[in-house]
Amino acid sequence: MTENAQQQPPAPDTELPTQYAPADVEGPLYERWVERGYFEADEKSDKPPYTIVIPPPNVTGSLHLGHAFEHTLIDALTRRKRMQGYETLWQPGMDHAGIATQNVVERELGKEGKSRHDLGREAFVERVWQWKGESGGQISGQMRRLGDGVAWSRERFTMDEGLSQAVQTIFKRLYDDELIYRAERIINWCPRCLTAISDIEVEYQDDEGELVSIRYGEGDDSIVVATTRAETMLGDTAVAVHPEDERYRHLVGREIELPLTGRRIPVVADEHVDPEFGTGAVKVTPAHDPNDFEIGQRHDLPAVTIMDEHAVITAHGPFQGLDRLEARSAIVAALRAEGRIVAEKRPYVHSVGHCSRCKTTIEPRLSMQWWVKVGPLAKAAGDAVRDGRVKIHPQEMEKRYFDWVDNLHDWCISRQLWWGHRIPVWYGPNGEVVCVGPDDEAPTGEGWHQDTDVLDTWFSSGLWPFSTLGWPEQTESLAKFYPNSVLVTGYDILFFWVARMMMFGLYAMDGTPPFHTIALHGMVRDQFGKKMSKSFGNAVNPLDWMDKYGSDALRFTLARGANPGVDVPIGEDWVQGSRNFANKIWNATRFALMNGATIEGELPDASRMSATDRWILSRLNSVVAEVDALYDDFQFAKLSDALFHFAWDEVFDWYVELSKTTFQAGGEPAEVSQRVLGEVLDVTLRLLHPVVPFVTETLWTTLTGGESIVIAEWPEDRGFRDEAAEREIGSLQSVITEVRRFRADQGLQPGQRVPARLNLDGTALAPHEAAIRQLLRLQPEGDAFTATATLPVAGAEVALDLSGTIDVAAERKRLAKDLAAAEKEKAQATAKLGNEAFLAKAPDNVVEKIRGRLAKADEDIARIQAQLERLPAA
Secondary structure, three states: OOOOOOOOOOOOOOOOOOOOOHHHHHHHHHHHHHHOOOOOOOOOOOOOEEEEEOOOOEOOOOOOHHHHHHHHHHHHHHHHHHHOOOEEEEEOEEEOOHHHHHHHHHHHHHHOOOOHHHHOHHHHHHHHHHHHHHOOOOHHHHHHHHOOOOOHHHOEEOOOHHHHHHHHHHHHHHHHOOOEEEEEEEEEEEOOOOEEEOHHHEEEEEEEEEEEEEEEOOHHHOEEEEEOOHHHHHHOOEEEEOOOOHHHOOOOOOEEEEOOOOEEEEEEEOOOOOOOOOOOEEEEOOOOOHHHHHHHHHHOOOOOOOEOOOOEEOOOOOOOOOEHHHHHHHHHHHHHHOOOEEEEEEEEEEEEEEEOOOOOEOEEEEEEEEEEOOHHHHHHHHHHHHOOOOEEEOHHHHHHHHHHHOOOOOEEOEEOOOOOOEOOEEEOOOOOEEEOOOOOOOOOOOOOEEOOOEEOHHHHHOOHHHHOOOOOOOOHHHHHHOOEEEEEEEHHHHHHHHHHHHHHHHHHOOOOOOEEEEEEEOOEEEOOOOEOOOOOOOOOOHHHHHHHHOHHHHHHHHHHOOOOOOOEEEOHHHHHHHHHHHHHHHHHHHHHHHOOOOOOOOOOOHHHOOHHHHHHHHHHHHHHHHHHHHHHOOOHHHHHHHHHHHHHHHHHHHHHHHHHHHHHHOOHHHHHHHHHHHHHHHHHHHHHOOOOHHHHHHHHHHHHOOOOHHHOOOOOOOOOOOHHHHHHHHHHHHHHHHHHHHHHHOOOOOOOOEEEEEEOOOOOOHHHHHHHHHHHOEEEOOOOOOOOEEEEEOOEEEEEOOOOOOOHHHHHHHHHHHHHHHHHHHHHHHHHHOOHHHHHHOOHHHHHHHHHHHHHHHHHHHHHHHHHHHOOOO
């Protein structure tokens, strides 16, 4: 059937408080788990490994709902595998978060009236380390609140000594293999943070700007271009048209005047231009636009930089020294004065990139930077998925992955910051360039200096699956836990983090990918499906909900919404509902213990069990099999829902209730059911534990006397099925459900007792008569019994005597009023649906809504008429 958790458990303490108080339980339990080393991983173990690395949160960060969601899923996976006997490693750690951390410390310095330049680079970096030690990493304590089962002794930081060595090692190898180079390219530049930033650090939003159409050239040699960034025209070095556009064929190869500059620029033909968009001509500013840069490369155009790093105009002339926005207005005014403006549109709403840290508008800028040549690395990352070495789940996300890695541009890895991994390249007095590995001596002497830039944070986090295990050293941990089993992360960073880990893992580990499976989840949103944001007023601090409802309630709510790759809506009402579920588990287990539920001894033979016992054990084994299959498919929502309905509906609402008469009667049947109930609770608590660890730990140790559910064995499907018992209990449930519905329809109070005669002949329900009567509040028929209503259901017949229990006349009057309202609703809906003019004009969703109202009215009419027919005569 199902296995017993322990062969000879100590006598359990069956006393439980009357109410579950998460705040009193969760903290002490978690510290006990950590102290006992349950979450640590032993690389010397002969158990099969199971490894997941934490997507490293920023050292500046605090726990938000996205973290809580992702950590709940990872914790559920690792807790289950630990119970299944795997040597389980959930690798913790934090990211140094270059820009974010530098900004935090610079703001602190600003309060002191200082800047980082006042301190100098070395002292500033020391100040950042000091801040990290005093204030950074508060998320670690919050992870403990959530119950994260990470191996804390192995916690890593992307700037620690070992990971810094890994960064320097792979930089040197890539450099020697000519996969890292330095070149002038267009990058995303933040004029506030004064650094290049990655694509993922650019947030796009619709801004109100202007679209200005400008005439370049004169007469027949003129051409009109449109731009939202008029200031960049100072850096134009061409106008591009499509080679097959007849309107401009006569201009291709000729030069036209660039207004306000005194320069003449060529008209070039390039297939990048869309002749159907706008005027079919585009201005080309190679130093300030990525697409223009590519056109410039194809046509060997000069790149004229007209702004400095602060986005201030540097081009000689009347606009020099103006901020880009000031220059935009001044240049448009000057063009207007010369009669060059053909059209102006304000406001013009368009998508504009902003720095995710400071919200400053990003400026595309030509800059000398360090790059990774991603071509061969990206091909390997794509091949690993195509040939099946790495699975992406859900599979439909593969296309998005291939669209990215198959079209990946070279990656800008240098950042103009002081906090981070400094680029290990030295420049000599005579133009020498030396890349230094971790075992090399850096050049010294007059004129030698190190590159001032640091590496993109994604560079070090791309090494995370193997650097955290000791690479480049060939450690026992690396041999044991690489490749990782699963990566659990959001689809939003599939391109930025996952692709980089794939590229670096395959490169550094001789073609072995960093993980077997990539399990992608969605984003957490509010209950209306809207993105959570402080600006929207719908952001939630998960700690508030944990304080109010307990960590288990938050975890279960998140898991129950976690369909693969799909966004997760969440509202406080749902968390409260999960708290109710935790209370239900608590109260039902407390009742079971008070009634002698036990796991002591072997399960009795099925021949000694009642149909109710055999039914619940059959269902239990089916649920074990179902939950296992859903875990293996990363279907957290479905497995949580299956466990919820099994525990609440089948165990607590049916089995426990049906067993009450057995417990009251005592004797051998009661002893058998006590053992079965203990078994069912034992297995159910273990199935629930990975998602709701705290309440299940408390209840399971009380029930079994075991050391901890964390190290208990995961349940197995023992193959026990009893279809006959399932059919029998299904019939019993039908009888009880139908009579309850009838009682409610008749307006009877739940506790109101009613005389009844049960005819169970020809069914298997005779042994359940006592349970039926108890659950339905049916008392035996007396001498004056008169059947006023008879309910045939599941082959049985239940006759009820309602005389004296309800005011028949008042009930008939109430139902007649409800029937009239339902018939009126039907008439109105029928009339609208029969009106051809209305149907021709009404939107589809409105028509569908009215059809729904008609169907509901028909159902109400049928139900009320049936109730009226069942009422006894007045």
